[in-house]
Amino acid sequence: MLKTNYYLNLSVYYFNIKDIEASQTFLNQANQLAEKTPPQNPSKNTTANALIRARFCIDFANHQTEGYEDFFLQDLKYPQTKRIRSHDHFSLTKYYLFMQEYDKVKQHLHKVIEHGNKLYIVEEAKDILRSLEV
Numbered sequence: 001m002l003k004t005n006y007y008l009n010l011s012v013y014y015f016n017i018k019d020i021e022a023s024q025t026f027l028n029q030a031n032q033l034a035e036k037t038p039p040q041n042p043s044k045n046t047t048a049n050a051l052i053r054a055r056f057c058i059d060f061a062n063h064q065t066e067g068y069e070d071f072f073l074q075d076l077k078y079p080q081t082k083r084i085r086s087h088d089h090f091s092l093t094k095y096y097l098f099m100q101e102y103d104k105v106k107q108h109l110h111k112v113i114e115h116g117n118k119l120y121i122v123e124e125a126k127d128i129l130r131s132l133e134v
Helices: 002-016 020-036 046-061 068-075 082-099 102-115 120-133
Strands: none
Touching (some): 002 020, 020 046, 046 082, 082 120, 102 120
C-alpha cells in the first residue's frame, strides 16, 4: 500500500510540473501495485479513488473524458470531507467546460467557492466564473 501511494504521489508531482509522460508511467506502476493489493476497507477504497482522480487529470490533459462524469457525480453522493467534495466539483467543472455545458459549470463553480475555504482551486473557480460572466 505504501509503495502504491508513493508511485501515486510521484505521478501527481510529475503531472504538476507538466511532465505528462512521467506522470503516466508512475500512475501505471501505482495501478499495477493496487491490483495486486486488496483494499483494507473495500467499502471505502480511497487508494482506488485516488488512482481514478489521478487518471482523470492525465486523461483530461489528453482530451479523453469519457466515463468520468458518472464517477464524480456518484462520488458526490457519499459523505466525505469538504476538501474532496470541492475537488470533485472542480473536476466536474473542468469536464463540463470541455463539453461546453456552461450552466453546469456555473453550478459546480459556486459549490467550489462555497465549500472550498482556502483551497487554491477557489481562486481558480472565481477566475473561471468571472470569465464566463463577461
